[in-house]
Amino acid sequence: MSATLRDVARAAGVHVGTASRALNPETVGMVNSVTAKRVRDAADRLGYVPNPIARSLKTNRTLTLGAVVPDITNPVFAPIIRGIEDVAAAAGYNVLIANTDDEPRREQEQVASLRARQVDGLILASARLDDPVVSALSAAEVPTVLVNRVEPEHPVSSVAGDDAGGIRQGFRHLYDLGHRRIAHIAGPSSTSTGVTRRRTFRLEIGEFGLNPAQCPVVEAEAYRVEAGSECTATLLDAHPGVTAVMAANDLLAIGCYEELAGRGLSCPADISVVGFNDMPFVDKVWPPLTTIHVRHYDAGAEAARLMIDRLRDPSLPCKSVLLPVSLVVRGSTAPPAA
């Protein structure tokens, strides 16, 4: 096996305690610099690698974060994870990832498992609205940061894209193009993104003086392509006059594309479509999707930063960060047919 601190101490002719102090940046000040050097040399010579398990047992900190996402395979969450990992790694933290597939029970289990593993903090991208897991965490005073989702009820830190701003930009874009019959495929009302985007859409109808009866909203069961198709079908059956649809997310927009194609309708000639998120490759579909760009990587990075700051200074208050988003105009939007 590899060398232990005791081996290093012996090789340097000091006691373990001294060796420990010499090797720890925070305590090296307590030790004579020449002794410290002797210890460091011995450590190098023996290829000493500290055992974080032993340290954790003593310090009650694992330098490990838990990250819970619905599905790491989802193009929205992968960059979030990457952002978390990058800043965590830079701060000496590792991150344990868990997928929930959006099932409350799995979320519960995964969080329990991560807590059992003694993670120092939990970053949740999977929080539902009014999620009991979040209340439990907050009650247990487990450092928690929400990302991509928001929880107005509990005092937890969170970072998310500016959902309302995004919808506003998309709406204005369609309006400026001349659309007056705009539909919304809303996300699940169990998600904060779903409800915020939908609420903002509703508000915009009034804001622009459009006729609510001509601007229908239909809610998707989940942020999935198939749900987007189904909603589009419902939408078009009930409101054939719609000239544009604003989807709560790119996946739903793609589903919308499919239903449109299935009906022989062309986008954007017959119907314009706007997505949300600007996932990778959404610029390669046909037509290239006009959507709202969200900086998911930055969201993850910021969440990790919040977490680490909080860990360093537990007295820090909760903080909610809203990341700016931006409209990316591509090929799926055009003026309505005359």
Next chain:
Amino acid sequence: MSATLRDVARAAGVHVGTASRALNPETVGMVNSVTAKRVRDAADRLGYVPNPIARSLKTNRTLTLGAVVPDITNPVFAPIIRGIEDVAAAAGYNVLIANTDDEPRREQEQVASLRARQVDGLILASARLDDPVVSALSAAEVPTVLVNRVEPEHPVSSVAGDDAGGIRQGFRHLYDLGHRRIAHIAGPSSTSTGVTRRRTFRLEIGEFGLNPAQCPVVEAEAYRVEAGSECTATLLDAHPGVTAVMAANDLLAIGCYEELAGRGLSCPADISVVGFNDMPFVDKVWPPLTTIHVRHYDAGAEAARLMIDRLRDPSLPCKSVLLPVSLVVRGSTAPPAA
């Protein structure tokens, strides 16, 4: 803080050793079943959660696996990770993920960091051909499994898609369509996928009796969209007569699309394109990409299975699994123009 084993023991009126045995499935046989029940009840009552840190310190096993990928954001690697996580979780293992961005130095650092964290085994999706990291791991007898990449030189377990079979299927498809001037955009020769796919392509030229001078190969610097565009440009400049291109990967194929579009060439009317991997959304680009489907999730799952079997029984020999792949014909291939 939460209850410790000592608390449980006290509450149950037994000694820690007994409590430990009673709570551990593998040793519960050594303890009187009524005592065991008493201990279990006490544990439940106190909400006892074992501290894996303490256990690890004693047992030298962390029940944690390390997974090293170039980039978790890459649609090929996300499912691999997911496969790993799912089977790992089912076996009680957690997974620590590290990204290398395909930089050898980062790979080295990440592996070192994971080893320092005492992971029980390492799954590498980032291995280059003849990777010194792999030799080091094998020399240090760290349980290692390669996924998506293969290392013929060292005795390590690996699981990968059938690269040769995939290229053969794609080649035959193009040949059957009538193509005789088929080009290959090869992956980096630092990857086993790059060299195997390229070598097989070369072999197929002979196999089908085509003229090698009319079937050029150009190597991409990396599996990236831009590289695909550049290679296509080089290819078309030097061999304007090519009627089909077989890309070593979907990203390269998409890059090929872009260069084709840039030159006003149409796919598949002017040039057919075949990808490799069948990444998510590649069926949504235009034209829908004909490609080789690889079961990445299964690859990850199988890799984790190999790892866990090996951990349970270290005497098990190394194993190399080749996953079958299949051609998915979509819209990017057609007979050559007359």
Next chain:
DNA sequence: ATGAAAGCGCTAACAA
């Protein structure tokens, strides 16, 4: 500035 020693929570070897 350094040494000595206790102990984090658990497992396992040994005793009884």
Next chain:
DNA sequence: TTGTTAGCGCTTTCAT
């Protein structure tokens, strides 16, 4: 079957 005890490798308090 159960009790006892010695650590796993480290940090940290208390002496010196």
